[in-house]
Amino acid sequence: xxxKLLIDDRDQVFVLFEQLRMQDLFNxxxxxxxxxxxxxxILREAEKLATNVMMPTYRETDIAGCxxxxxxxxxPELFRELWRSWNDGExxxxxxxxxxxxxxxxxxxxxxxxxxxxxxxxxxQTLAAMARxxxxxxxxxxxAEQKEKYVEKILSGKWTGTMVLTESEAGxxxxxxxxxxxxxxxxxxxxxxxxxxxxxxxxNLVENIVHLTLAREKGSPPGTRGLSLFLIPKYRINPDxxxxxxxxxxxxxxxxxxxxxxSPTCQIMFGEEGNCNGELIGELNKGMAIFxxxxxESRLIAARHGASIAATA
Numbered sequence: 027x028x029x030k031l032l033i034d035d036r037d038q039v040f041v042l043f044e045q046l047r048m049q050d051l052f053n054x055x056x057x058x059x060x061x062x063x064x065x066x067x068i069l070r071e072a073e074k075l076a077t078n079v080m081m082p083t084y085r086e087t088d089i090a091g092c093x094x095x096x097x098x099x100x101x102p103e104l105f106r107e108l109w110r111s112w113n114d115g116e117x118x119x120x121x122x123x124x125x126x127x128x129x130x131x132x133x134x135x136x137x138x139x140x141x142x143x144x145x146x147x148x149x150x151q152t153l154a155a156m157a158r159x160x161x162x163x164x165x166x167x168x169x170a171e172q173k174e175k176y177v178e179k180i181l182s183g184k185w186t187g188t189m190v191l192t193e194s195e196a197g198x199x200x201x202x203x204x205x206x207x208x209x210x211x212x213x214x215x216x217x218x219x220x221x222x223x224x225x226x227x228x229x230n231l232v233e234n235i236v237h238l239t240l241a242r243e244k245g246s247p248p249g250t251r252g253l254s255l256f257l258i259p260k261y262r263i264n265p266d267x268x269x270x271x272x273x274x275x276x277x278x279x280x281x282x283x284x285x286x287x288x289s290p291t292c293q294i295m296f297g298e299e300g301n302c303n304g305e306l307i308g309e310l311n312k313g314m315a316i317f318x319x320x321x322x323e324s325r326l327i328a329a330r331h332g333a334s335i336a337a338t339a
């Protein structure tokens with residue numbers, strides 16, 4: 027049956043409404059505006075988009091892959107239509123709080139909907155979904171100015187965001203990070219370093235990309251307790267919110283992953299010319315604790331990847 031191409035919907039219904047009884051949430055705030063039928067309808071729409079639009083592109087986009095030219099990444103051309111369809115459905119917003127521009131549904135419904143999308147075209151979905159966590163982190167930890175500058179642009183799909191922590195000699199041992207942040211007179215920092223394994227590190231679908239990047243301010247303690255988190259846009263942002271000049275970030279290479287050739291997992295050099303500008307988010311030396319807002323959810327997503335791929339195998 028067509029509905030079995032991707033995810034066993036009977037299994038989803040059992041887990042959501044019989045085992046977990048998530049419908050009990052709808053008797054409480056902030057979920058009292060929703061009910062079981064709304065959730066089932068959302069999952070049916072997710073299945074339609076995944077089955078009819080996303081899944082037919084998977085083979086072709088994997089063959090096409092990503093290309094790197096002059097420090098910029100070009101994703102498969104079919105991703106443009108997928109990006110438009112996914113953004114039109116506002117799937118990035120469904121489980122985010124209303125006060126930051128989300129629709130306010132429980133996180134578990136967003137997880138279930140994304141299970142369809144990942145089963146249909148995981149390479150595209152790793153690019154599309156990463157921005158959600160970036161927007162949520164900024165909304166939780168950013169200043170009022172940072173929230174105004176970044177959150178809605180990311181949620182709208184005009185911009186996207188990434189999680190940047192790994193270095194060639196600082197993988198499991200993040201405390202060995204060598205990326206340096208030097209304070210500027212205007213309160214920003216000058217960033218210099220080389221980061222790798224950046225999911226969605228670059229693409230030609232959006233106007234700007236916001237890199238949430240761990241770095242160490244000179245003089246900060248060693249290890250993770252001396253790391254801070256910085257917002258580094260690919261292009262600097264003009265006072266009116268428009269995209270400005272390049273911010274001295276350069277893609278060095280794209281990882282080649284079997285079955286994920288359409289996913290731009292990148293190595294990026296920050297500050298090769300000494301002119302990469304970053305904004306501190308949260309307190310100095312608290313970057314690791316702040317980053318867990320995004321990292322903890324990413325661990326759930328990684329587990330969901332496995333379930334999605336297994337379901338469609």
